[in-house]
Structures are given as C-alpha cells and as structure tokens.
Amino acid sequence: MAExxxxxxxxxxxxxxxxxxxxxxxxLEYETIFEDLSSKSxxxxxxxxxNKKVPxxxxxxxxxxxxxxxxxxxxxxxxxxxxxxxxxxxxAEARFWAKFGDEKLLSSIWxxxxxxxxxxxxxxxxxxxxLKLIEEQLKDKKFFGGETIGYLDIAFGWxxxxxxxxEEIIDQKLVDEEKLPLLSxxxxxxSDDPVIKDCWPPRDKMIAKYQxxxxxxLKKVVSQ
Amino acid sequence: MEEIKLLxxxxxxxxxxxxxxxxxxxxxxxxxxxxxxxxxxxxxQHNPVHKKIPVLIHDGRxxxxxxxxxxxxxxxxxxNPLLxxxxxxxxxxxxxxxxxxxxxxxxxxxxxxxxxxxxxxHGLGDKKFFCGNNIGLTDIAFGWxxxxxxVIEETVxxxxxxxxxxxxxxxxxxxxxxxxxxxxxxxxxxxMLAYYMHKRxxxxxxx
Numbered sequence: 001m002a003e004x005x006x007x008x009x010x011x012x013x014x015x016x017x018x019x020x021x022x023x024x025x026x027x028l029e030y031e032t033i034f035e036d037l038s039s040k041s042x043x044x045x046x047x048x049x050x051n052k053k054v055p056x057x058x059x060x061x062x063x064x065x066x067x068x069x070x071x072x073x074x075x076x077x078x079x080x081x082x083x084x085x086x087x088x089x090x091x092a093e094a095r096f097w098a099k100f101g102d103e104k105l106l107s108s109i110w111x112x113x114x115x116x117x118x119x120x121x122x123x124x125x126x127x128x129x130x131l132k133l134i135e136e137q138l139k140d141k142k143f144f145g146g147e148t149i150g151y152l153d154i155a156f157g158w159x160x161x162x163x164x165x166x167e168e169i170i171d172q173k174l175v176d177e178e179k180l181p182l183l184s185x186x187x188x189x190x191s192d193d194p195v196i197k198d199c200w201p202p203r204d205k206m207i208a209k210y211q212x213x214x215x216x217x218l219k220k221v222v223s224q
Numbered sequence: 225m226e227e228i229k230l231l232x233x234x235x236x237x238x239x240x241x242x243x244x245x246x247x248x249x250x251x252x253x254x255x256x257x258x259x260x261x262x263x264x265x266x267x268x269q270h271n272p273v274h275k276k277i278p279v280l281i282h283d284g285r286x287x288x289x290x291x292x293x294x295x296x297x298x299x300x301x302x303x304n305p306l307l308x309x310x311x312x313x314x315x316x317x318x319x320x321x322x323x324x325x326x327x328x329x330x331x332x333x334x335x336x337x338x339x340x341x342x343x344x345x346h347g348l349g350d351k352k353f354f355c356g357n358n359i360g361l362t363d364i365a366f367g368w369x370x371x372x373x374x375v376i377e378e379t380v381x382x383x384x385x386x387x388x389x390x391x392x393x394x395x396x397x398x399x400x401x402x403x404x405x406x407x408x409x410x411x412x413x414x415x416m417l418a419y420y421m422h423k424r425x426x427x428x429x430x431x
C-alpha cells in the first residue's frame with residue numbers, strides 16, 4: 001500500500017519545522033496543509049480534537065500529535081537514517097535535553113523577546129546560561145547526534161532560526177561566537193546542511209511576526 | 225549485578241510514577257527519601273540541572289525527569305511491557321503522557337472539568353486502562369489523578385471529579401488502585417491528607 005503522509009502546520013511554527021526536518025532526513029514525501037489558527041479547518045479538528053493544535057502528522061489516515069512524539073513515531077516507523085541513539089541511556093539524555101529546550105530554554109528566550117532595559121539584561125543572562133548548558137552537551141561533536149543530524153539537533157533546530165530573528169529585532173547578540181563557540185559552530189553546521197537549509201520560513205515575514213508579538217509588551221511598560 | 229537507586233520524596237506523585245514502573249517490572253531497587261527543604265549532595269550531584277526528584281541511578285548513571293525515566297525503564301527492562309508495541313498506539317500513549325504534564329497546572333474549576341471530560345472521552349474512552357486491558361506508562365503518568373486528586377479535593381473543599389460526571393474516570397481510578405502490584409504501593413491516604421492540610425494551613429497563615 002502506498003504510504004500517505006500529510007502534515008498540518010502553520011507557515012511559521014518552529015515545532016512544525018521539526019517534523020519537516022525529520023521527514024526530509026528520512027527522504028519521505030508528504031503533503032503540506034497550511035492551517036490558519038484563527039479559523040481551524042474541519043480536518044484539523046477531526047485529526048486533533050483534543051487540543052486542536054499543529055503540527056499534526058497523518059500517516060495513512062492515522063494522526064500523530066505533539067512534535068516530539070511525532071519525531072519518535074517517524075524514527076520508529078522508518079528505520080533509515082536513525083535519529084535517536086540506540087543506547088537507552090543516550091536516548092534518555094537526548095529526551096531530557098529536548099524537554100529542557102521546550103521548557104526552560106523556550107521560556108527564557110520568550111522573556112528576551114518581551115522585555116527591555118534591566119529586565120532584558122536579566123532575561124538575556126538567563127537565556128545565555130541555558131544555552132551554555134546545552135552547548136556542554138555538544139562536547140566535541142559536530143552535531144548533538146554525532147557526525148550526522150539526530151533527534152536532539154532537530155529538537156533544538158528552532159533555536160537556530162528563532163535566535164537569529166530575535167537578535168535582529170532586539171539588535172543584540174544572544175549567541176556570541178566568543179562566549180558560545182561550539183553552539184555557534186553547531187548553528188552554522190545545522191543551517192548549512194543541504195536537507196535543512198531550504199526549509200526555513202521567509203525571514204522578513206518572521207521578523208514582522210515577532211516584532212508584532214513584542215509590541216504589546218513594550219507598550220505596557222511605557223504606559224505604567 | 226545491576227544496581228538501581230531511586231531518589232524520591234514520599235508525597236510526590238512524580239516519585240511514585242517511578243516506584244510503580246519499577247514494581248510493575250519486578251525490579252529491586254534502593255529507595256532514598258529526599259528532604260526537599262534540605263537537598264542532599266547526592267541529589268545535587270545527580271540532577272545538577274533541575275535539582276529535583278525523582279532521579280533514577282542505574283549502575284552509577286543518573287536519569288532525571290519522570291517521563292524520561294519511565295521510557296528508560298521500559299526500554300532497559302522489556303518484561304511486562306508498559307507501552308504498546310504498535311508505533312501508532314505508542315504515539316497515542318505518549319501524547320497523553322505529554323497532555324497530563326501540560327495540564328497539571330489547571331487551577332480554575334471549570335477548566336479542570338473540561339480537561340477531565342477530554343481525558344475521559346478521548347483518552348480513556350471505553351478502555352479499562354489508557355492503552356487497553358493492561359496498565360501502562362500513560363496510566364502511571366495519570367496516577368496522580370487516581371491517588372492524589374481526592375486528597376487535594378478534600379483539602380481544598382472543592383469536588384471536581386464527581387462520579388456522576390466522570391463515570392469512566394472513576395472506574396479507572398478503582399481499577400488503578402486495585403491493581404495487584406500497585407495496591408501495595410500507594411501512599412497512605414491519612415498521611416497524605418495530614419501533609420496537604422498542614423501545607424494549606426501554612427499557606428493560609430501567610431496570607
């Protein structure tokens with residue numbers, strides 16, 4: 001039976017990028033369905049009635065939701081180019097750091113976006129501290145997965161795009177080559193990878209979107 | 225000879241998740257109770273990033289974050305599988321494990337009831353346990369609902385998970401608590417009530 005893969009996503013979602021990266025690395029064909037989250041399609045509500053979010057991967061009419069869950073599903077279903085390590089302990093480490101990225105790192109980067117002045121300084125310091133912890137996991141490898149891109153590289157991939165967008169908006173470096181040399185190099189290697197580099201959403205649209213997300217928080221401070 | 229240690233704290237549902245998984249797998253382990261108001265060097269050494277329990281130490285290597293530990297246990301000791309073997313069903317099990325992690329913070333009563341409805345209809349459905357007839361990681365992740373929920377409800381004096389509104393969840397709670405392995409590994413209800421009442425008194429005294 002021919003495999004049918006559909007990916008429901010928005011144009012900008014960093015979590016959808018994870019799924020795209022994984023599908024491309026595995027060499028899988030899929031159909032993209034763009035969702036407007038202010039007006040969700042009947043299909044999306046049918047495939048993800050629980051939290052009605054994207055991304056959703058639908059494989060032969062069976063939906064899988066939550067980007068990290070989707071990554072594991074893809075890795076288990078298609079064995080070529082394995083993404084997760086084989087060893088259970090290394091797998092646990094990868095999952096631990098992916099969770100850290102989604103919780104601690106994401107919220108600290110969000111705080112960088114929505115603050116200014118002294119608060120921005122503090123938010124930046126915290127974000128850099130979290131990035132340092134992540135950098136330590138690279139050790140002397142090219143990618144978190146070793147010589148090739150793996151689960152954790154894909155899990156962190158959103159930072160590569162979003163951080164550079166943020167840096168432009170706040171006109172400040174978050175990932176300084178001197179302070180975070182290994183992470184800097186990783187970001188370059190990840191971006192340059194032939195599978196990854198054509199997947200980024202349009203940069204000018206991203207800048208406009210995140211600028212708009214930042215505005216209300218800046219206005220709030222000024223009006224106090 | 226394998227050495228398994230678990231750093232936990234008795235009132236913590238996260239700690240119990242690991243106890244339940246280890247017991248269901250029939251594994252021997254050393255349990256070390258942590259005083260969270262005075263964290264041990266061992267905890268700080270084995271979970272320097274979050275400094276939280278539970279932490280599993282297997283042959284000297286430490287794993288933190290309860291859902292990560294659960295997956296590790298499942299992969300390292302394949303007896304009595306706690307996840308379905310079918311990839312899609314496994315993905316559904318993991319989806320619900322993530323759902324309960326995200327939703328534990330629900331404070332408002334109406335929202336909490338809505339979330340419970342979703343769990344009852346979409347998660348549990350007509351099944352005995354979340355993945356079918358046998359208990360699994362998803363049930364373990366939801367375990368706080370079976371054991372802690374009514375203690376918390378009694379402590380705050382607000383009933384959310386009424387039997388009439390959530391018959392399937394109530395049946396699941398009963399099946400969970402009566403499971404032959406789990407029933408001897410539940411925290412003492414009176415001790416829990418005393419613990420949470422005491423915590424509440426402290427909080428109220430402060431306001």
